[in-house]
Amino acid sequence: MRDHAALGMLRLPTEILFEIGAVRHAPSTALRFGSRVLIITDPVFSDADWLAGCRAEIAASGVSELITEVTPELPIDGVGRIAERARQFGPDVIMVFGGGSAIDLAKVLSILLLQDVEPASLYGEHRVRPPTLPVVAVPTTAGTGSEVTPVAVVSDPDRELKVGISSPLIIPRVALVDPQLGVGAPPAVTAHAGIDALVHAIEAYTARQATIDQPGQVPVFVGRNGLGSLLALQAVEVIIRSLAGAVHDGADLRARADMAWGSLLAGMAFGTAGTHWSHALQYPVGAATHTPHGLGTGLLLPYVLNACRHQLTEEFRSLGQAMGVTGDGDAVIGRLAALGAEIGLPQSLAAIGVAEADLERFADLGLGVGRLAGNGPQPATKERFLAVLSDAWRGSLRP
Ligand SMILES: NC(=O)c1ccc[n+]([C@@H]2O[C@H](COP(=O)([O-])OP(=O)(O)OC[C@H]3O[C@@H](n4cnc5c(N)ncnc54)[C@H](O)[C@@H]3O)[C@@H](O)[C@H]2O)c1
Numbered sequence: 427m428r429d430h431a432a433l434g435m436l437r438l439p440t441e442i443l444f445e446i447g448a449v450r451h452a453p454s455t456a457l458r459f460g461s462r463v464l465i466i467t468d469p470v471f472s473d474a475d476w477l478a479g480c481r482a483e484i485a486a487s488g489v490s491e492l493i494t495e496v497t498p499e500l501p502i503d504g505v506g507r508i509a510e511r512a513r514q515f516g517p518d519v520i521m522v523f524g525g526g527s528a529i530d531l532a533k534v535l536s537i538l539l540l541q542d543v544e545p546a547s548l549y550g551e552h553r554v555r556p557p558t559l560p561v562v563a564v565p566t567t568a569g570t571g572s573e574v575t576p577v578a579v580v581s582d583p584d585r586e587l588k589v590g591i592s593s594p595l596i597i598p599r600v601a602l603v604d605p606q607l608g609v610g611a612p613p614a615v616t617a618h619a620g621i622d623a624l625v626h627a628i629e630a631y632t633a634r635q636a637t638i639d640q641p642g643q644v645p646v647f648v649g650r651n652g653l654g655s656l657l658a659l660q661a662v663e664v665i666i667r668s669l670a671g672a673v674h675d676g677a678d679l680r681a682r683a684d685m686a687w688g689s690l691l692a693g694m695a696f697g698t699a700g701t702h703w704s705h706a707l708q709y710p711v712g713a714a715t716h717t718p719h720g721l722g723t724g725l726l727l728p729y730v731l732n733a734c735r736h737q738l739t740e741e742f743r744s745l746g747q748a749m750g751v752t753g754d755g756d757a758v759i760g761r762l763a764a765l766g767a768e769i770g771l772p773q774s775l776a777a778i779g780v781a782e783a784d785l786e787r788f789a790d791l792g793l794g795v796g797r798l799a800g801n802g803p804q805p806a807t808k809e810r811f812l813a814v815l816s817d818a819w820r821g822s823l824r825p
């Protein structure tokens with residue numbers, strides 16, 4: 427109610443379809459935007475029958491070009507070469523099948539194929555100008571939610587941390603979510619992508635309350651708001667119910683469907699609300715340890731919530747309800763820590779090779795990611811970030 431009275435805001439694709447078997451609609455959807463379809467797919471699907479079927483269907487009335495050079499965590503230095511090849515094809519639309527790395531590549535190409543710009547000039551918020559190509563996004567992990575969000579996260583060898591290109595102009599035009607595509611994902615991919623979706627939902631729900639000070643200058647990520655919170659709480663409910671099941675029995679389609687649904691809703695929520703401290707602090711942790719994004723955000727979340735527990739009394743009540751536990755901080759944080767252990771997340775930063783001597787530098791680097799550090803439920807300070815990192819390093823929650 428508090429959110430509703432204050433502000434509600436969502437930016438989304440113009441069309442979202444969730445269905446077991448939705449992938450069959452991909453070719454006809456792409457062809458609505460033109461006859462030349464650039465297909466980007468994660469290499470694990472290069473030989474998939476459904477991909478061959480998509481290409482055959484497109485061939486009946488159009489033409490497609492296939493790109494399978496998708497590298498996890500999206501190193502930007504390889505993107506120029508891919509763009510050059512794709513430019514020669516001259517697509518009307520980009521159709522992408524894959525996890526966050528593939529979808530984020532499609533988003534970057536949607537800009538580079540129509541504009542002669544250096545990727546580095548796009549880092550930050552609202553730096554993209556029109557025109558951009560339409561993207562039809564079909565996620566295969568659950569997930570980043572990238573199929574509905576306005577950000578592409580890239581690794582740049584010239585920078586210590588990953589960087590985001592954030593603009594409403596790169597929200598995919600259509601998201602087709604087919605839970606069946608996740609069935610082959612190995613347990614670690616399912617665990618890391620799935621816990622990240624939970625972090626997206628919880629951080630969208632616990633971000634600072636959104637306000638819009640200057641109409642016309644609305645930031646890409648506005649903070650917690652009534653519309654996003656509805657989606658976030660529903661995402662928490664289904665992800666808590668099904669993440670461990672999806673990790674331990676990858677063929678369980680019901681669990682996969684819950685995860686795809688939860689990841690989609692979490693993406694819809696955080697795509698406008700934004701995420702906060704676990705994401706800010708994962709950047710330096712991920713860069714130093716080369717661990718997946720979701721492993722880091724999932725490991726850090728209980729410590730971030732613990733550090734903000736006095737700001738989140740009301741929020742813990744609703745989160746507890748969504749999670750099926752009593753709604754106080756201890757119960758919510760305890761459930762999250764137990765889930766992390768259940769799906770095999772490492773239990774401390776020390777366990778993934780972080781040196782204690784690096785924590786202070788990580789706190790500074792995390793503070794430097796302003797859009798995330800500044801979106802938390804209380805102002806970010808070095809002392810607060812260091813407390814989160816120290817507790818996470820030891821793997822023990824300070825009372
Ligand atoms: N744009 C956003 O909104 C957003 C949000 C969060 C994270 N990210 C970024 O997304 C990237 C991570 O994406 P991700 O977690 O989806 O993983 P990913 O796309 O990097 O894929 C991880 C691995 O899983 C494999 N894989 C993907 N789908 C599979 C399937 N169905 N079956 C078998 N294997 C499969 C891939 O080949 C790859 O080896 C990071 O770069 C992260 O920073 C983006």
Ligand SMILES: [Zn+2]
Pocket residue numbers: 570622625626705719723
């Ligand atoms: Zn994330």
